[in-house]
Amino acid sequence: MAENATPDRILQLARSLEGPLVDFCRRLVQTPSPSGDEGRVAELVEAELKALGYDEVWRDKAGNVLGVIRGEGGPTVMFNAHMDHVDPGNPERWPYPPFAGVIAEGYLWGRGACDTKAALAAQVYAGGALKRAGLRPAGDLYVAAVVMEEVGGAGSRLLAANFRPEVGVFGEPSGNRLALGHRGRLELAVRVVGRSAHASAPELAVNPHFSLARFILGLPKVERASHPVFGASSCAPTLYTTDTVSTNVIPGEATLFLDWRNVPGERAEAVVGRLQKLLAESLDPGAAGSVRLLEVRQKTYTGLEVNFPDEMPDFETPADNPYARRALKVLGDLFPDRAAPYYWRFATDAGHFGRVGTVALGFAPGDDTLPHTYEERVGLRELVEGLAGYIGLALGLGRQDG
Incomplete structure (x- = not known):
């Protein structure tokens, strides 16, 4: 850590910035930024980075906003938080309007408050x-204030293709603890093609429902990878579609959608292979089927x-990774x-x-059970402590003595 940057000094520095930090976070929450429409929040972030004296500030072609403070030649550190948020749902279900930025009961309330505008504000103010x-x-x-994390991470995907810092700290709510991992997610489509017929003559059809019914019943028995920290992978059938909306028609094809949460080390190709085997065992004579990873097609707010x-x-x-050890030491000194x-x-x-190849770490203020709910909020004290954590990480991750 930089000379004289003791935990007490870092906490004092963070507290001295509480007013402008909370104000900035509140303005972010008051500015709706659904995935693909983050432009207005990007303007706020860009202006704040410039006002705070970052050495360079710019936007890339995807609409990500980046600011850099030049260091002394040590490892490059990236703070990363996303600007987009999920739909607020029914505003009447919220204790306070989702985009009003209400401060009450010691919290800032609203959609995106902890997922992840609190992290974004604290990261910006750390520099x-x-x-x-x-x-x-x-x-x-x-x-790096990135776009479209909630719908697949287009902003970070594009950034990672050309920028590979030694270590990245990702601002998703962790209660100001150091996060060291998570499962992955695969979105899969299982399609069965049979033969359609009038519902009054089922003997003329090859009904895809029966094949998919056997497939669904067999899913609990499909092999899943296991991990000492994350346990076993999970699989959840979510949506189901057919090629007809008529109730008196046996469909010619049907598609089941699966959400597979894979533990580290379990590759998509292996998952697809196991599901294809189950599907082949589930098909009726005359039916054909396939399992595929879905493809995402999107447009960012820049076009x-x-x-x-x-x-x-x-x-x-x-x-025991050196960067993880340094981060645990920094945060442990600040928050024992x-x-x-x-x-x-x-x-x-x-x-x-x-x-x-970037060493990935996670840290941010916020309760990880509140994102995507009507109770989303972030504690003001926790927000300031999050700023202290980011200041400490900005100084401590580059040490060579960890």
């Missing part, structure tokens, strides 16, 4: 805090068209009651960077 205190990180510090497999990669960083590593249940953008 500003370094500038204010005259502290310089060991290596370059990048802050960039992207397509990629509907997969969120897993990641796991060992606790939160010194143990933690693991997310949901998938994040961290896997995209972990896949290309």
Whole structure:
């Protein structure tokens, strides 16, 4: 850690920025930014990075906003948080309007508050805090505000293709604990093609429902990889479609959609192979079937068209990794009651960077049970502590003595 940047000084520095930090986070929450429409929040982030004195600030072709504070030649550190959020749902179900940015009961309430605008605000202000205190990180510090994480991570996918920092800290809610991994996600389609017929003559049909019914009943017996931390992979049938909307027609084809959560080390090809075997065993004579990983086609708010497999990669960083050790030491000194590593249940953008060799870590304020709910909020004290954590990580991850 930089000389004289003691835990007490870091906490004091973070508290001195509470007012502008909360104000910025509130403005982010008050600005709706659904996936593919993050432009207005991007403008706020870009302006704040410039106002805080980042050495360079720019947007890439996908609409990600990046700022950098130049360091002293050590390892490059990236802070990463997404600007988009999921749909707020029925506004009447919320205790406070989802985009009002209400501060009540010690919390900032609203859609995106902890997923992940609190992390984004704290990351942006961490660099500003370094500038204010005259502290310089060991290596370059990048802050990346990315697009479309909630719908597959197009922003981070594109960023990871051309930018590979030594270590990345991903801002998903962790209760200001260090996250060291999560399962991946595969979105799969299981399609059966039979033969349609009038519902009054079922003997003339090859009804795809029966093949898929056997397939569904066989799913619990399909082999799943197991992991000492994450347990076994899971599989959930989610949606079901046919090629007809008429109730008096036996469909000619039907498609079942699966959400497979894979543990680290379990590859998509192996999962598809096991499901194809079950499907072959489930088909009626005359029916054909296939299992495929879905493909995503999207357009970012800048107009960039992207397509990629509907997969969120897993990641796991060992606790004895040098960067993980440094992070655990930094956070343990700041928050002694939160010194143990933690693991997310949901998938994040961290896997995209972990896949290309960046050491992935997770850290952010927020309760991980609140994203995507009507109770989404972030504690103001936790937000300030999150800023302290990011300041400490910005200074401590580049040390060569960990």
